Amino acid sequence: MSEVMTGLSFAEMGLAPIIAKQVEALGFSTPTPIQAQAIPALLEGTNVLGEAQTGTGKTAAFGLPGLTLLDPKERSTQMLVVAPTRELAMQVAAAITEFGQKMRGVEVATVYGGSAFGPQIKALRGGAQVVVGTPGRLLDLLNKGVLNLSALRLAVLDEADEMLNMGFVEDIETIMAKVPATSQRALFSATMPTAIRKLAKTFLVNEAGEQPLNIQIAAKTQAQATIRQRAWQVRGVTKITALARLLETMEYQRVLIFVRTRQDTMDLTEQLQRLGFKASPLSGDLTQVQREQTVSQLRSGHVEILVATDVVARGLDVPEITHVINYDLPGDSESYVHRIGRTGRAGRSGEAILFFRPREKHLLRHYERLTNGTIEFFEIPNASELSTHRQLKLLSTIQETVAKQDLTQLTTIVEKLQTESELSLLQIATALLAQTQQARPLIVADDPKVREYSDKPERRARDAKRGDRPERGERPARGPRESRDANIEFDTYKIQVGREHGARPQDIVGAIANEASMDSRFIGQIQLFDGHSLVELPKGLPVAVLRVLQKARVRQHQMGMELAGEQITRKPRGDKPPRGERPAFKGAPKRAAGAGRDGKADRGNRSRRFQ
Known part of the structure; x- marks a missing residue:
């Protein structure tokens, strides 16, 4: 040394x-x-x-x-x-x-x-x-x-x-x-x-x-005994919906929300402000004077929520911060430690919440080891629970208003409205309630059902046991067969890539999972031969998905997928839907930018941001 x-x-x-x-x-x-x-x-x-x-x-x-x-x-x-x-x-x-x-x-x-x-x-x-x-x-x-x-x-x-x-x-x-x-x-x-x-x-x-x-460098235990760590897996509703529900239902004094980029701070802040939250961005785009003013507003309570990037939040010392929310996970564990260290200060307790996708779950183990703590899994309030919360809050507000305010004049007005309109008091109260709850409904629409057979592109090809899915060509060997769903019926497909092309089972799994947005548990046995391979996939795959997999590449070679023993039936060219309307596997949504099957990624993938 x-x-x-x-x-x-x-x-x-x-x-x-x-x-x-x-x-x-x-x-x-x-x-x-x-x-x-x-x-x-x-x-x-x-x-x-x-x-x-x-x-x-x-x-x-x-x-x-x-x-x-x-x-x-x-x-x-x-x-x-x-x-x-x-x-x-x-x-x-x-x-x-x-x-x-x-x-x-x-x-x-x-x-x-x-x-x-x-x-x-x-x-x-x-x-x-x-x-x-x-x-x-x-x-x-x-x-x-x-x-x-x-x-x-x-x-x-x-x-x-x-x-x-x-x-x-x-x-x-x-x-x-x-x-x-x-x-x-x-x-x-x-x-x-x-x-x-x-x-x-x-x-x-x-x-x-x-x-x-x-x-x-001697390892230091980052004791976070006063910080409770909780994690929600992104599914069912969008992250902004989940964030809004958390902020509406939990008790907090000040909240620090971490995102990846400067632009994200602006976008998320604007969304929160539209929803009625007292939020402000904190990023490198602000001058030093503006940053100091924003932090001062946070301390005074004029701002209750800061949306920040990693760099500008380092060194932020506001004891009133009761919650840190990792809206986007950092790229490495060291940034996570810096983030959650913004709460639980001055001897106070704090809470760190993180949103993660299945492919990011393995990071949680690193966070636990580094912070010498445990991360609890939780679910955000569903539509029914949110409705109940809003109704109980309304009832509490009404009771507090009746107890603390003189309502004599307003009572007279209500009685007059009843007499002149011949409406009942219940009808009047219901009509007034309908007007006041337009911006924030008291009955929230049911949440969409969580996809179980196929999911969003960012949730593909990796279960919790296998951790993050590395890129094609670097994937470790496929996990044990018990990850397969025993209730799935399979067909056997032939692909024109085998040992002589350098193909490995993990390459084939990755290509299919990536291009078809298919969870790896729906991919069955894979047999490698010199010039081709056989792979089991669920019965009844949509024709559009098969077309995608025909053109997908493994080790730079097109798979040319076909049912073993017969060529995939092709529809007439005129029946081919426009590119933007082609269905993904089992109704999965279109891929996010940067994950397109045609290889044309969004320029935003080459990020030049500083975390």
Whole structure:
């Protein structure tokens, strides 16, 4: 271990002045222990092996020196960061983008599976100097000859233990074999199992045979005993509907809601304001004076709800915050710790609520381990419960009004209305009630039924046991057969991809689940042969879904799916519905932007935000 450096500011560590200035503008003044040791070492050209828990600032530990070392004028890949999941890749890319915001000419490209190759290839060919990606997609781009590492100056493996757990070691070894021997290397991991240490020995030893600087940061238990943590799985209703119901039914003093991007803070705030909540955004788009004014309004009660991004909320100390809501989950566990630390302050108790999708469920285990706590699962109030809540609240308001106000004059008016209209008091009261409840109905329409056979695209191909679905080409082996639903009747389909094409069962599962929006439990046995494969799928698949799967690709080869023994019946071309009206599997809604089957992803997938 190296000697711990203390008392140094970012400006004194040898970073480029423009980067040090940007870090200061973001509100970071004192380097964390991992940053204090890793940054000088990387700037001096030393390879680094960093052992540190999440929440210690590893992204800045390699991102800041990486930006300092690159040449903005050179339009080639100079810094490569390999991350285990697309969420973490996007978060790391957003952070590096924010760190290098004032560096003219610096471009950051994020590459990951589940999104089209086109925009990602365009970013690489455009000369992005920093590339952050997941193993499978990076390997695909290398094999295509699009990702060129010949000018690489720094290669980083982030969250290496997570990549080991997800079965990516072979992909990582293949990628790192293509890194030039002259490139500087760094590996960061919360734990150091044997496989990771073996990888470090081959990956981090430089040309002269020198061992890397091993930085070990002692793990700190982030005790959150005063913070209750609860989680709701997104299903049935939209997140904004769920959020509105929570805010309406729970008792709170101040609430801090976390979203991913600056634009999200504006959009969500506007929606909450329309619903009658006293909300305000807090993002990097605001000046320092505006931020201070917003926080002051929160303290005074003029604002009860802040919608914020991670960066601007760091250091926020408002003891009145009783609830933190993770409307969007952060890309890594360290941000989660920073988030929930905004409540339960000054010896008070607090509550942290998070919204998660099935593919994000595995993150909850990390949050529990890091916070030394337990996350409880709960359900938001349904339509019936919300109706009851509103009616009881109305009754309480009426009783309080009768007890505390002099209603003599109003009583006279009501009696006069009854006499002149010949309406009963019940009819008058009902009519007045109908007018007052127009904006917020006392009887809420029933919630839509939760899909059980097929669900939204973002819920596809992953049950809770298997955790987050990595991109195609990086998926671990398929789970045990008990995940199948025994009540489903299957047909056997033949696809024109087999062993000779490099196909694996997990590749086929991922392709079908992704393209057909089909939960993996509806995919039966898979048999691999040299030139083709057989896969069991539920009987009665819609023709439109079969057409989609015919064109879907596994290992860059079209599946050409057909029923085993007979070709899929094709409808006349004139019966083909317009592209936007084609049905998804079992009535599933159209895919969100970035998950299209035709490979045309929304530009928003290449996020340049800072979490």
